[in-house]
Each structure stands twice: as structure tokens, then as C-alpha cells.
Amino acid sequence: MLKETIKSQLQQAVQQCWIDCGNDGECPYEVMLEQPAHEKHGEYATNAAMKLAKAFRKPPVAIAEMIKAKLEADGLIEGLIARVEVVPPGFLNLYLNWNEWMKRYGGAGGTVGYRAEGAKSSAHAKKVLIEHTSINPNKSAHIGHLRNSCIGDTLVRLLRKTGHQVEVHNYIDDLGNQLADTLVGIQQTNMQSRHRRFGDFCWDVYATINKQYAIDPELQHERTKVLHAIEAGDNNTAWLGSLVAERIVREHVEEMGSFGIDYDLLVWESSIVREGFWAKAFELLKQTEAFQQEQEGRLAGCWVLKQEETISGQESEHSQDKVLVRSNGILTYTAKDIAYHLWKFGLLKQDFSYKPFEAGLWTTATLDAAEAGRLEKPTSFGQADMVINVIDYRQEYPQLMVKQALQALGYEEQAEALHHVSYGVVSLSPKSASELGIDTSDGKASYAMSGRQGIGIKIKDLVSRVEQVIEASRPSKEGLSSRMIAIASIRYYLLRFNLQTEVVFDMDQATEISGxxxxxxxxxxxxxxxxxxxxxxxxxxxxxxxxxxxxxxxxxxxxxxxxxxxxxxxxxxxxxxxxxxxxxxxxxxxxxxxxxxxxxxxxxxxxxxxxxxxxxxxxxxxxxxxxxxxxxxxxxxxxxxx
The missing domain is CATH 1.10.730.10 (Isoleucyl-tRNA Synthetase; Domain 1)
Incomplete structure (x- = not known):
């Protein structure tokens, strides 16, 4: 890489000057190479001379002149530098030799050099497993989910471009509270309004049942019954949950596909439980001092992962997150996530059964021996060297628990290779919130979306709205369809913000076509x-x-x-x-x-x-x-x- 080549040779020049001044060993300063704010100051600059003034016991300008002379004597970094300029109080400005750069990096026809260089920089890359999207399979997806998917898919494309082998997972929580609530809603509510998609129907069912919980708290006992039933499997409720989840996941996969987002494998939470992954992880964890069953207090009967450190100010808020198995025997999301990550790194010595979900996409499944024998086994999944999870910042604590579980089991290398790509959630601008019927009289700068309250902008509604704006504003209909332009516009809008920034979604901004x-x-x-x-x-x-x-x-x-x-x-x-x-x-x-x-x-x-x-x-x-x-x-x- 150009910058690294220049930096390396500059470091060698500094080292030689260090020795020439009578010093022994390695120069203690690592050269920093910056890009000047003004192009008249060259393509690169360094303040190395000023950093070395004390060690060299010379004025920075004199040190800069020494480094410059050394670079000139050595051929100005393989001919890539046309000239070096010393600027008081000791800066070195480097100007590229563009003809040499063109020969080296600007291949005929465009970017041949760029592609080769990108691949070369990661020639020793290892397998990366990226998990993203992972929407609860209980209703239609909204724009907050889409930000996750766009970030994750872009990271997949980026790492593949730079030479990595990447495997993409979409984790389906088909044993969680959200699906249970939707199932309770289907059984306990009477929805009469028309819906074009099943996910939209479930969107309204989910919001309705949560409103009824507030009126009749006893109804929440039905959720507990449903949770037990879908985790046990092989009963009416479990089959209903499976049908609901699969139908909605198919809608999610199709919708993400319209944004160019795809996956290699769908991993169902039920597979982790029913294939014995958690049972094996449970036995491993019981052998550590960090995993214990509480005998008294409010967590009596719960299996918990003892925390060595807590996130400042969040202990009370997240205290339940360290519970892996509740006193009633129900597993927490984090428990199953720990088992899943042990498998991701190839540490459980056990594999899922798989079957095709659709063309090019596999899914975990519970199969008998005859079924498994009839299916061609896919390319080996898991066995990752690095794991990247794209999950919003609110999941920081559970992600740290997964890392701590790996450390408690002695898998320090894998814990180090586990990365949480955290990002800010998507909320609504006052105007967008008002259009959805939210009371904005309190004058807040943004308003959170809430699936439980049925507040949010569905992806399909957003695409249709932006498509209409594009269609009305474009002077020519040549080339891409307005729908494709709308999808590109939305995707870029969700990607251009710093990851930690909360995206305050505003329909007017999302439909802009300039800037x-x-x-x-x-x-x-x-x-x-x-x-x-x-x-x-x-x-x-x-x-x-x-x-x-x-x-x-x-x-x-x-x-x-x-x-x-x-x-x-x-x-x-x-x-x-x-x-x-x-x-x-x-x-x-x-x-x-x-x-x-x-x-x-x-x-x-x-x-x-x-x-x-x-x-x-x-x-x-x-x-x-x-x-x-x-x-x-x-x-x-x-x-x-x-």
C-alpha cells in the first residue's frame, strides 16, 4: 500500500539518522504519516522531527533536514516522492511523483492496481463469520432493522473485497418473548382489519396484545405458557410458532433481498436447544467457578454467570442479563447465544443438521437420519477464526457476557476474536413521528420506535414513499427504475452516519436527491x-x-x-x-x-x-x-x- 510503503521507508530513514547521531538500538519513535489539510502542503506530511528533538538534542528543523537528506540519498522512497520540503518549526512535507505513482498503482483501464493491492493487503486473512439482521420473527421489519442489515451487508462486501473469506448468518430467535407475544395475540385477539402481508397482520396483533397486557396483567401468564410450549416442541403451540416464524422470515429474507442483502445460513434458536448445543455448553460452564446456581435471594434457583466487572451505572438495569437459566427452567437469550458462539468458533465439536431454505440459502433444521442422508451436505459452516456481530448498542452488556463466558472456559483467543459492531438506533424526527400519530407536544428532538406500541415505519412503506418522490422529481426516466434509485437512496442514508450516531429519521431528508x-x-x-x-x-x-x-x-x-x-x-x-x-x-x-x-x-x-x-x-x-x-x-x- 502506498502510504505504508512511504511510512516504512521514512521509518528506516529516521532509524539511520538515529544511528548517525551516535545512538544505539532502535529509535523509540514510530513515525506518523498524515494527510495535510491543504494540498499545497503535499500529499503526506510528518512531524517526526519535532517528536525526536529531545532525543536527538537538536532543533527540529535540523533533524528534518537530516531526514530529507537521507531520503534523497536513498532515492526518495523508490521514486514515489518527487520532492521533500522542510517547513518550520520542523514539518516534512512529501510531494508524490505522479508519473511513478501512475505506473505503480494506476493500471491502464482504471483500477487494476487498486484491486491487486487490496487483495495483497489481506493475503493472510482468515475466515470471518458475520451475523447480522437477526430480526425477531414476529412481525414485519422496520427501518431500524434495515440499518442493521445494511451495515452488516456492507461489512460482508468490504471484507470480501479486501480478501477475507466471509460467512454470513441470520440468527432467528424463534423461542423468544416477541414470538410468544404474537402467538398469544393470534389466540387472544380478534383482528378484523385487512392486511396485504402476514407480517403486517402480526405487526398489529403484536401491538394489540401488548396493550391488552397493560389492561389485564394476568394475560401475561399466557406468554409464559407459550414460551414453555415452543421450547419443548412437538405440540400444537410449537407447530403454530414454527409456521408463523417461518412465514415471517421468508418475508424478511425477500425484503432484504430487494436491497441486495443475502445470507449463507439461517440459524434458528430452536435448533440450538433441540440439537443439544445448550446442553453441551451447560455442562462445560458448570465446570467453571464463574457459573453457579443461586441458592437464595431474588435469583434463587437461577443459574448465573458471575460478573468480574460491571458496566458503570448499568448493574441494576442489566442485572437479569447475567441469568442464563431462570428458576422456572426457561433459558435466557444470552444462554443460547453462548452456545451458539461456542459452535461458531468450532469449540463444541458438534454440528447442526441443514436443509435448503431457498436457492443459495441454507437453514439449520431438525432432521432424522433418513432425511439427512437424502440431502447433500453444504459447505462446512462455522469454524470461524473471527466473529463479528452487528447488534445495536443496547446489546453491549449481553455481548460482553458472551465474551466473558468464552474467557471463563479458557478460550481467550476466541474471546479476543469476538467483535461487537455496535451502532445507534433509528428514531423518528418530530415531523415523521407526528405523521404516525405520535403526540409530539413535549417538543423532544426525536421519538423512539416501538414494536409493542405499533410505532415505526415499515420498510415496504418507506420504499414506496421514497419511490414516489424519486419518480416525481427525476427529469428523465432513462436507466434505473425509480424503485431501484429509492432503495439505493435509503441504503446510503442509513450507512453514511457514524456507527455510534443515533439516526433521527426524517422522511424529507431521506428523499433528498442532492448533497x-x-x-x-x-x-x-x-x-x-x-x-x-x-x-x-x-x-x-x-x-x-x-x-x-x-x-x-x-x-x-x-x-x-x-x-x-x-x-x-x-x-x-x-x-x-x-x-x-x-x-x-x-x-x-x-x-x-x-x-x-x-x-x-x-x-x-x-x-x-x-x-x-x-x-x-x-x-x-x-x-x-x-x-x-x-x-x-x-x-x-x-x-x-x-
Missing amino acids: NTGVYLLYAYARANRVLNKAAAEGAGKGENTFALPAIPELAPAEHSLLTHLSRWPETLALASKELSPNVLCQYAFELATRFSNFYAACPILKGEQELVTFRLWLTAQIKHTLGEALEILGLPTPEAM
Whole structure:
């Protein structure tokens, strides 16, 4: 990678200066390489000289001059640096040799160099298992669920792009309170309103039964009965629960598929219990001092995982989370999650039975020997080297419990390889909340969605609304359908925020088509494609994939700005992969589209001397391919026209 190459050689130059000044051993300072805020200060800069002043006992400027001389003597980092500038009080500004960079990293036809570099950076990557979506199978999905899925799917695409082997799971909690409430609602309520989908019907049933719980608390005993029945299996209620859950999961999978989101495996919580995964995990945990059955107090009879540390201020709020088996014998969600993670890392020495759910998607299942023998066994699932769980910040404590259980069992390496990608929830702006009938007279900045109260924006309703806005506002119907543009717009809207940011959803903002939006990126890609097609038709560039590497002329400011940004694509990929942050890619793509717009306005691409036209067409091809890669990872289309 370009930045790492420069940093490594710079570190060697600093080390040599350290020795030349009479010091022994390794230089104690690790060189930091930054990207200057202003491009006139070069493509990279370092303050290493100022950090070394005390150790070298020399003025920072003098140290900077020593480092500069060393770099020049060594060939300015393999020819990649055109010049180095020392700036008081001791900065080193490095200016790239663009012709050398082009030969090394800017292959003919676009981004050949970028793809090779990305794969090379993760050649030793191990298997990564990503769990995301994991919606309770009791009603239709809403936009909060969609943020989870878009984040998870983008991480899947990102890690695959950077060379990792990735397996994608969707965990189905078919033994939990939410499904139990919906089953109680189906049995205890009389829903008469019309619904187009079963999930929408269950949405209203779920909200209705929770309102009845408030009126008649005794009705909640029915939930306990249902929970016992669906966990036991092989009874009327369990079969009803299975049918309801499967029907809704099929709707969820279909809906996510329209956003380009898919999975390798559906893991059902009931499989974990009925296939004996929890029983095996239970026996392992009983051998540790951390897992004990309480004999007295409010948790008497419960099996709990003793906590070495608690999250400050959250002990009372989350005290029940450390309970793995309640006194009535019902397992908590966390208990089953611990068993599931032992399996994810291949630590239970036991596997699920599997069957196809639909084309390309497998599901765990309880099969007899004859059924299992008739099915072709899928590619081995699990056995992960790294596990990533995409779950909102409210699940931080249970995620820490899973990690602690691994540590208690002596699996320190696996605990270290377990990562929780936490994110802020989606709430409603006052205007959006008001449109749903929520009382906003208290003047709050946002309003939480609540499935129990039936408050939220279903994904299908959001897509239809945004599609209508797109259809009414687009000047041309050429290229992508308004529905596809709407889906891309929604997906980008949910990805562009910092993960920890609470997304205050506002319908007006979600349907904007200018500024930092998915639509803006699609238009930029389509514009680059149109320019290249026109050039090919006119014979100006002889087709984008046949360009010889052009000589770089004296760069106009807009051209220099674009080249600088393009050169940072590999390190942006690496940073996003390391930090598991889709918004890093969003910011890069938006900045690239903005710089391309400036370039397009300032620099005639198809007019001028042939050498200049060839260079600008080559640059446009780089933009198209790099933006195309970013769109692909973000799960957005690459339209030929808009």
C-alpha cells in the first residue's frame, strides 16, 4: 500500500539518522504519516522531527533536514516522492511523483492496481463469520432493522473485497418473548382489519396484545405458557410458532433481498436447544467457578454467570442479563447465544443438521437420519477464526457476557476474536413521528420506535414513499427504475452516519436527491460513464480499457485534487476494514463524486490537445472504476445512465 510503503521507508530513514547521531538500538519513535489539510502542503506530511528533538538534542528543523537528506540519498522512497520540503518549526512535507505513482498503482483501464493491492493487503486473512439482521420473527421489519442489515451487508462486501473469506448468518430467535407475544395475540385477539402481508397482520396483533397486557396483567401468564410450549416442541403451540416464524422470515429474507442483502445460513434458536448445543455448553460452564446456581435471594434457583466487572451505572438495569437459566427452567437469550458462539468458533465439536431454505440459502433444521442422508451436505459452516456481530448498542452488556463466558472456559483467543459492531438506533424526527400519530407536544428532538406500541415505519412503506418522490422529481426516466434509485437512496442514508450516531429519521431528508446522498453518487457514476461512452463513439480515447498510460501534464487544481483522492482509495479500504466502519467509505465516495463534479466543470474533458484529452479521459476512467468499487461495496448499483 502506498502510504505504508512511504511510512516504512521514512521509518528506516529516521532509524539511520538515529544511528548517525551516535545512538544505539532502535529509535523509540514510530513515525506518523498524515494527510495535510491543504494540498499545497503535499500529499503526506510528518512531524517526526519535532517528536525526536529531545532525543536527538537538536532543533527540529535540523533533524528534518537530516531526514530529507537521507531520503534523497536513498532515492526518495523508490521514486514515489518527487520532492521533500522542510517547513518550520520542523514539518516534512512529501510531494508524490505522479508519473511513478501512475505506473505503480494506476493500471491502464482504471483500477487494476487498486484491486491487486487490496487483495495483497489481506493475503493472510482468515475466515470471518458475520451475523447480522437477526430480526425477531414476529412481525414485519422496520427501518431500524434495515440499518442493521445494511451495515452488516456492507461489512460482508468490504471484507470480501479486501480478501477475507466471509460467512454470513441470520440468527432467528424463534423461542423468544416477541414470538410468544404474537402467538398469544393470534389466540387472544380478534383482528378484523385487512392486511396485504402476514407480517403486517402480526405487526398489529403484536401491538394489540401488548396493550391488552397493560389492561389485564394476568394475560401475561399466557406468554409464559407459550414460551414453555415452543421450547419443548412437538405440540400444537410449537407447530403454530414454527409456521408463523417461518412465514415471517421468508418475508424478511425477500425484503432484504430487494436491497441486495443475502445470507449463507439461517440459524434458528430452536435448533440450538433441540440439537443439544445448550446442553453441551451447560455442562462445560458448570465446570467453571464463574457459573453457579443461586441458592437464595431474588435469583434463587437461577443459574448465573458471575460478573468480574460491571458496566458503570448499568448493574441494576442489566442485572437479569447475567441469568442464563431462570428458576422456572426457561433459558435466557444470552444462554443460547453462548452456545451458539461456542459452535461458531468450532469449540463444541458438534454440528447442526441443514436443509435448503431457498436457492443459495441454507437453514439449520431438525432432521432424522433418513432425511439427512437424502440431502447433500453444504459447505462446512462455522469454524470461524473471527466473529463479528452487528447488534445495536443496547446489546453491549449481553455481548460482553458472551465474551466473558468464552474467557471463563479458557478460550481467550476466541474471546479476543469476538467483535461487537455496535451502532445507534433509528428514531423518528418530530415531523415523521407526528405523521404516525405520535403526540409530539413535549417538543423532544426525536421519538423512539416501538414494536409493542405499533410505532415505526415499515420498510415496504418507506420504499414506496421514497419511490414516489424519486419518480416525481427525476427529469428523465432513462436507466434505473425509480424503485431501484429509492432503495439505493435509503441504503446510503442509513450507512453514511457514524456507527455510534443515533439516526433521527426524517422522511424529507431521506428523499433528498442532492448533497451527500446515494442519488448524487449514482449521478456521478453515470456522468463518468456517459463521458467515456461519448469519447469512445467519437474515437477520442479509443475506448476506456485501451488507454495507454498517459504522460501527466502540469496539473490543474481540480486534476491534482482528484489524483490525490484517488491515491488514497487503498488506504481508505484498509481503514474501513480495520475499523469496520461503512461510513468511512461513504465519506470517501461522496468526496470523490464532489471532486469529480468540480473537475468536470473546470476541465473540458473532450476538448483540447490530444495529450490533455487522453490524460483527462484516463482520469475519468479511474474515477468511474474507483467510484464503482465503492458503490459495489456499499451495495449500490452502478448505472449506465440516469
